[in-house]
Amino acid sequence: MKKHNYSAGPSILPQEVFEKASQAVLNFNNSGLSILEISHRSKDFVAVMDEARSLALELLGLQGKGYQALFLQGGASTAFLMAPYNLLKENGKAAYLDSGTWATAAIKEAKLFGETVVVGSSKDDNYNHIPKGYEIPADADYFHCTSNNTIFGTQMKEFPATNIPVVCDMSSDIFSRELDFSKFDLIYAGAQKNMGPAGTTLVVVKEEILGKNGRTIPSMLDYTKHIKAESMYNTPSVFAVYVSLLTLQWIKEKGGIAAVEKLNNAKAELLYAEIDRNPLFKGAAAVEDRSNMNVTFLLTNPDHTATFDALWKEAGISGLPGHRSVGGYRASIYNAMPIESVQVLVDVMKALETKV
Amino acid sequence: MKKHNYSAGPSILPQEVFEKASQAVLNFNNSGLSILEISHRSKDFVAVMDEARSLALELLGLQGKGYQALFLQGGASTAFLMAPYNLLKENGKAAYLDSGTWATAAIKEAKLFGETVVVGSSKDDNYNHIPKGYEIPADADYFHCTSNNTIFGTQMKEFPATNIPVVCDMSSDIFSRELDFSKFDLIYAGAQKNMGPAGTTLVVVKEEILGKNGRTIPSMLDYTKHIKAESMYNTPSVFAVYVSLLTLQWIKEKGGIAAVEKLNNAKAELLYAEIDRNPLFKGAAAVEDRSNMNVTFLLTNPDHTATFDALWKEAGISGLPGHRSVGGYRASIYNAMPIESVQVLVDVMKALETKV
Known part of the structure; x- marks a missing residue:
């Protein structure tokens, strides 16, 4: 897998x-x-x-x-x-x-x-x-x-x-x-x-x-x-x-940093758009300072934690838990992360809406 | 090779x-x-x-x-x-x-x-x-x-x-x-x-x-x-x-350090014995302080350098030149070096006698 x-x-x-x-x-x-x-x-x-x-x-x-x-x-x-x-x-x-x-x-x-x-x-x-x-x-x-x-x-x-x-x-x-x-x-x-x-x-x-x-x-x-x-x-x-x-x-x-940046922007936009759209999630950082590398977010209702954690683990996602200083989740979407993998996470976030 | x-x-x-x-x-x-x-x-x-x-x-x-x-x-x-x-x-x-x-x-x-x-x-x-x-x-x-x-x-x-x-x-x-x-x-x-x-x-x-x-x-x-x-x-x-x-x-x-040391001693003895036996070579270090890890030696006649270098390279040996502070040769025979490889070097040293 x-x-x-x-x-x-x-x-x-x-x-x-x-x-x-x-x-x-x-x-x-x-x-x-x-x-x-x-x-x-x-x-x-x-x-x-x-x-x-x-x-x-x-x-x-x-x-x-x-x-x-x-x-x-x-x-x-x-x-x-x-x-x-x-x-x-x-x-x-x-x-x-x-x-x-x-x-x-x-x-x-x-x-x-x-x-x-x-x-x-x-x-x-x-x-x-x-x-x-x-x-x-x-x-x-x-x-x-x-x-x-x-x-x-x-x-x-x-x-x-x-x-x-x-x-x-x-x-x-x-x-x-x-x-x-x-x-x-x-x-x-x-x-x-x-x-x-x-x-x-x-x-x-x-x-x-x-x-x-x-x-x-x-x-x-x-x-x-x-x-x-x-x-x-x-x-x-x-x-x-x-x-x-x-x-x-x-x-x-x-294509150098310019080409990589374009893809990084697309990945970050895809993920932040879902965080902002999906009422089950909220971003952890001030919108104007959001990182395009480390996307920090939280569940609006912590009761959904076990359900969400099971979903992303089933999807083959690893390394998603946030740092203990912030809690919640952190999706690090460095250069080598394909946009297809970001889509997998977004799909899991959407799936949570049908489960809770 | x-x-x-x-x-x-x-x-x-x-x-x-x-x-x-x-x-x-x-x-x-x-x-x-x-x-x-x-x-x-x-x-x-x-x-x-x-x-x-x-x-x-x-x-x-x-x-x-x-x-x-x-x-x-x-x-x-x-x-x-x-x-x-x-x-x-x-x-x-x-x-x-x-x-x-x-x-x-x-x-x-x-x-x-x-x-x-x-x-x-x-x-x-x-x-x-x-x-x-x-x-x-x-x-x-x-x-x-x-x-x-x-x-x-x-x-x-x-x-x-x-x-x-x-x-x-x-x-x-x-x-x-x-x-x-x-x-x-x-x-x-x-x-x-x-x-x-x-x-x-x-x-x-x-x-x-x-x-x-x-x-x-x-x-x-x-x-x-x-x-x-x-x-x-x-x-x-x-x-x-x-x-x-x-x-x-x-x-x-x-078998731990004791077993590895036994093999290291055998490798070092094999190589130093050839250095001492072969009139074309001499050791660089004082006999009582000779290292069992890095064996430094010189040709007694530097005119044989090209011939010897060609021989050991042909035998698949690499990394033999000595450090510039000492010159000559340095055979580093660390733990992972098999005694068979040391024998290859000894054989090349013996072969030099038939070439010069």
């Missing part, structure tokens, strides 16, 4: 990526060796890393604009501390937008390094919207925001204009929509949503912002050292980088 | 591990989902993580002795900075043994955190032996050593007796030989030699040594936080942990 994987991350990737990855575990590039046993310094893997770095910049429209792409380890959680370590001056300050759980975690780490100003927060509303109308101090070393809040199902539709460097955690919506990425100075994203399996983190950084904060940075936390080593300062997460490359190639073959 | 993979890391793993891993990329545990798309919080993956942590301690004989095993990201290079961050007091000092390139890299990071005493070094002899006859200051916060030096082909056969915590980088020989592991307080090892693919790092730590140095540690660098979160403080490197579990299960099925 076909499975419809709505997990928030790690999450669905294209079927053809799974097939190529599975084959490479047995025999990579027809070398007679597994991708798991080849040297990261081998010609074949250096080519993988180079293409992955270059293709990431190409898809984001950042080639030749002073940016470097890195595939590091440690997830966005490590980037939470690397951002201040690399950018926050000893007696400087950082400005953060508090739009959810992961933003809060990033703020906690920044505070270990210096003054951290929270310019806006939607915490009092359990992060059901993106904070707006805030001001960014012009003398801050950087402004940090989270483009998509996986847990709460909100997404920044606009980004503030500012003259200071902009740092953005794009873990859950990178490569899903067109943005002017040149407005960002440091972007990071754990791979395990739209880009690949868990185990690698994409970092895209404008080189000119680095090396200016006067700190002595441990080697593995220093973006400059990773750039100099062409993302091979130490042994990278070989397989995760390879699968990320396969996924980036798939995005390019689909 | 069968390949004989002598790479120093990432390196050979058991064929049955490749086959199971390849299958799991298509369909993990018969779930209809890829191991690459399942949630790290799913019951199936939590079971993988729990078994991997528990089996690592079991194989090392450390269960019920106050130790915790963690599967983190960032490689040994990240452990180089985590060790002092977690163990070195603000005005304390650390003692390091300088036995090679990776020890030197660990020392460099420790120096960022405080006084770092190098108690012994074989640098002046290009690390062709393990330093001996050194004294460890009794007032140091910990002593750090590297059990096996991948690049130079040396291995510590004995470890010093000391009353201070012992930290050991066992990246390239963990699970390859029996030791009294309870003499160590913190062991770390990048997976990509004897344990799994690149992308995860095993940390084995005696809990009682943590939380005592008075530093505020960023979350991702704090061993205590990772222990509290049962190695899931953030999304782990799911696939790399799974393949590590498969490899640990393979070791257990073989």
Whole structure:
């Protein structure tokens, strides 16, 4: 039976990526060796890393604009501390937008390094919207925001204009929509949503912002050292980088971010339309900030929970329960989720009307 | 044609591990989902993580002795900075043994955190032996050593007796030989030699040594936080942990470390015997410190290089060139390398005698 994987991350990737990855575990590039046993310094893997770095910049429209792409380890959680370590001056300050759980975690780490100003927060509303109308101090070393809040199902539709460097955690919506990425100075994203399996983190950084904060940075936390080593300062997460490359190639073959975004919009419209039409459901996030990646919704009558849960499980859907901070349901409809799977969920939601 | 993979890391793993891993990329545990798309919080993956942590301690004989095993990201290079961050007091000092390139890299990071005493070094002899006859200051916060030096082909056969915590980088020989592991307080090892693919790092730590140095540690660098979160403080490197579990299960099925060590000794004896017998070759490392994992050797006459290189390539051998710091050749004969493959190399070395 076909499975419809709505997990928030790690999450669905294209079927053809799974097939190529599975084959490479047995025999990579027809070398007679597994991708798991080849040297990261081998010609074949250096080519993988180079293409992955270059293709990431190409898809984001950042080639030749002073940016470097890195595939590091440690997830966005490590980037939470690397951002201040690399950018926050000893007696400087950082400005953060508090739009959810992961933003809060990033703020906690920044505070270990210096003054951290929270310019806006939607915490009092359990992060059901993106904070707006805030001001960014012009003398801050950087402004940090989270483009998509996986847990709460909100997404920044606009980004503030500012003259200071902009740092953005794009873990859950990178490569899903067109943005002017040149407005960002440091972007990071754990791979395990739209880009690949868990185990690698994409970092895209404008080189000119680095090396200016006067700190002595441990080697593995220093973006400059990773750039100099062409993302091979130490042994990278070989397989995760390879699968990320396969996924980036798939995005390019689909027509790039523009084409993928069109499909993502159609999937989100289909699902939100049903949430708004069907009196048994209601959306969890403010309408204007609804995420096109993580669709959070609730039953209007919790008594229907057992009936609804049985229905979607019967339909082969998995990973639908919402995060405990929000409750209800969360349908993560990342790039690789086919619209046919979204239709299966919508049909189940319609079916509930005939059952209750 | 069968390949004989002598790479120093990432390196050979058991064929049955490749086959199971390849299958799991298509369909993990018969779930209809890829191991690459399942949630790290799913019951199936939590079971993988729990078994991997528990089996690592079991194989090392450390269960019920106050130790915790963690599967983190960032490689040994990240452990180089985590060790002092977690163990070195603000005005304390650390003692390091300088036995090679990776020890030197660990020392460099420790120096960022405080006084770092190098108690012994074989640098002046290009690390062709393990330093001996050194004294460890009794007032140091910990002593750090590297059990096996991948690049130079040396291995510590004995470890010093000391009353201070012992930290050991066992990246390239963990699970390859029996030791009294309870003499160590913190062991770390990048997976990509004897344990799994690149992308995860095993940390084995005696809990009682943590939380005592008075530093505020960023979350991702704090061993205590990772222990509290049962190695899931953030999304782990799911696939790399799974393949590590498969490899640990393979070791257990073989009869545990004792059985694997017996085979490792036989492989090393076979190869070193040929190096010592064949006048065309000489070992690179001091005889008493020869590594049973990385066998470094040179041609006595460099003019034979092209002939020898052609011979081993024809025999299906890959990954044999030595590291640039030593030159010559390096045969990495980790756990998964069959003795039949070592025999192929020995036969090629013998064949060279008939060609020159």
